[in-house]
Amino acid sequence: MASRPSWRDRAFVVRTYDFGEADRVIVLLTKDHGLVRGVAKGVRKSKSRFGSRLQPFVDVDVQVYPGRGLSTITAADTVTYFGARIIDDFDRYAAACAVMEVAEKLSYDQGDPELFRLVQEALTNLQTDMHPTLVLDAFILKATEHAGWGLSLFHCANCQAPGPHKAFNPATGGAVCNNCRPTGSMDVDPETLHDMWLLRGGYEVSSSRVAQIHRASVQHAQYNLETGLKSLKIMEQA
Ligand SMILES: [Zn+2]
Structure with a gap:
């Protein structure tokens, strides 16, 4: 044989x-x-x-x-x-671990050069002065969109009414208008959704809304991956 x-x-x-x-x-x-x-x-x-x-x-x-x-x-x-700026810095290290964990969950037994490229890009960005949490969130938003779970970040994900909207619901698929918003939706600043849209498109955003951007990105990742992510839990505690 x-x-x-x-x-x-x-x-x-x-x-x-x-x-x-x-x-x-x-x-x-x-x-x-x-x-x-x-x-x-x-x-x-x-x-x-x-x-x-x-x-x-x-x-x-x-x-x-x-x-x-x-x-x-x-x-x-x-x-x-890529370890140089990652292994001695808790925030960068936690973000890099979360990137790898999300990448593993999104991978399967076939090649996915785009997923590989997005990991490379995130680890490269963690060598810069970009906010490490925003590097992770950008990775989550891009990689989940590549996997087919793109969020609607301006139009209502349910009725397509144009935004800006003030609520986010990962099960519905992103922004939700006041008429559609299911119970349990997260209140968000419309600017947060815009920032997420910019991050997904590869633009940098200011770090003033990082906590809300991160909460929404993590909820979205956990909903679609149908699992809690260990490394993301560590970041939430930090
Ligand atoms: Zn709606």
Whole structure:
């Protein structure tokens, strides 16, 4: 039986866990092969250079031999290291972890180069002076729209009445007018919805409404991913 050929791809490490005596399982978000679980052999035995590249917040070029259950990662070369401004700063670190967690939940077993690009973009922006929470929210808004859960941020998501509106409801799909607003909708400043629209479009916004932007973005992500997000909970407490 012919074995499946190995492949190379770009990847971010999403999670790692120890496996056996010396190995580590690495969960990778790859550009062209989706979410891949691979074992990196022997990386805990010595000061493995190969193992040290398989860290979070590094864009790596990996070689993978597909297996029936677990694949094997045989090479990893650093393309870009994004950790510098992330690992010593709590807000940036929490935002970067949340980006990876949302990306993992949005990924599947097929490649999604656009999702990969959005992760790269968010980690790049976390190296700048942009507000880290807004970098995360921009990522959430873009990545969920790419996944098919685009929000209506000006027109009422229910009756399409033009805004600006003062309420937000993730189950309805975004802005809701006074006539349509279901109970439990979040009161928002219309400027917040406009800021979210700008962030999704790749524009920068001032950080004066960051708390409300973040609450609405997180509600939207959690509603659509049908799950609480661990790293987002940590950010809310911060
Ligand atoms: Zn309406």
